Amino acid sequence: MNLMEKMNSNFKENKMFYLLVLTFFFVGILLGAYTIKYMDGIDAKDLSDYFTAFIKSINNQEIKTNELLFSIIKNNFLTILLIIALGFTVFGAPIILIVDLIKGFTLGYTFSFLLTTFEGKGIWIALTSTVPQNLLYVPFFVGISIISLELSSMKIKEKFFGVTRFNKVMSNGLIIKLSFFFILFIIGVFIECYLSPGLIRLVLTKVYKIT
Template identity: 30%
Template sequence: MKRKNQLGSTIGLHVKQQKSLYLFVTVLFMMGVIFGSLIVNALDPTQKEGLIHYLGYFFQGLKQDSIADSSIALQHSAGDHLKTIGLMWILGLSVIGIPLLLIFIFIKGLVIGFTVGFLVNQLSWQGLWFAFVSVVPQNLLIIPALIIVTVAGINFSKDLVRNRLIHHRGRIYPQFVSFCILVTGMAAVLMISSLFEAFLSPQIMKELIPTLN
C-alpha cells in the first residue's frame, strides 16, 4: 500500500509540475492522429486494395477463430509493450533521446489516426463504431502511459543537462529514482492493456463483425 501511495504521489506531482510539457506532447500526439487520418486519402488504389484484402483476411480469421490463441497474443502484446517502454526509458536517460521520444509519440498518433481513418473510409459509420470499441479502449490506457513516460524522459534529460552544467551530478539521483518509479508504474498499466488486447478485444471484434456485412 505504501508503494502504491508513493507511485500515486510521484505521478501526481510530476503531472502538476509539467503541465505545459504535457500540453505540448498531447498536441503533438493529436497532430499525429490528424495527419494519419489524412494519409488514408492519399493512398493509391493498389495500396487500398492490399489493405482491404488484409482487413478481410483479418475479419475472416476472427470468424473462424483462427487468430492466435489469447495466451500467445498476451505474450506478444506484453513483450511489445515492455520493449517499447524499455526503449523509451533508455531514450529518457540520454539528451539525444528527446527528439526521438517526440518522434515516437507523433508516430504512435499517426498509426492510430491511420487505423481509425481507414476503417471509417471503408466502412463508414460502422467502421467508426468498430474502431471505437476495438481500438479506443486499450489505447485509453496505452496513450496516457506513453505520454507520461515521454514527458518524464524529456524532463529527466533536462535535469541531466542542468546538473552537468552546474557540476552537481550527485543531485540527479532523486530524479533518476522518480523517473524509474514512473516508468515501472506505466509498465504495469501497459500490462493491463495487454490483458484487454489479448482476451477482451478479440471477442468484442468478433461480436461486431456480423454488423459490418
C-alpha cells in the first residue's frame, strides 16, 4: 500500500474526526474574524497603535532570532503537549476540539486585525506575517488533533467495550504520522523565525514606505 492509499484509508476510517477538527478550527477562525469587526472603536485604535509601534521596531531594530525561536517554541509547546496528552485520556476529545477552536480563533483574530490596520490596507502585512508559517502550522495542529482523537476513541472502546486495537503495528504507524507532522511544525517554526521577519520588513519598506 503506497502513501496515497494509506492516507485515503486513514481518511475513510476517521472521516468523522476530520470533519469535527476542521469544523471547530474554521468556526474558530470565523469567530476571531467577527470579533475584530465588532470590537469597540477605542480598543481597536489602541491595539492598532500598539501594533504599528511594534512593526516599526521590527523594521528599525536587529531581530534576535535566537530569542524569537525560543519564544515561538515556548508559545506552542504547551498547546502541543496538551493535545497529545489528551489523546491518552478517555474524555479528552471535547477538550481537544475546544483547543482547536481557540487556535482557529487566534488565527482568525490575528489575520483580521492585521487586515484592517494601516487604514484598511494591511493585506500585505497580514499575508506575510501569518500565512507562510500557518500553511504548515494548520495541517500540523489538525493532524495531531486527529491522531489524538483516534487515541482517545481507542481508550473509550477499551474502557467501556473491552475492545483493544492498539498494537505494535499501530504504534509504529502512530510514530510515523507524528514524525511527519512534527517535520511540518519544525519547518513552520523556521519560516516564522527566519523568513517572515524579512518579508514583513520588505513590505514595510517597499509597500508602506515605513523607515
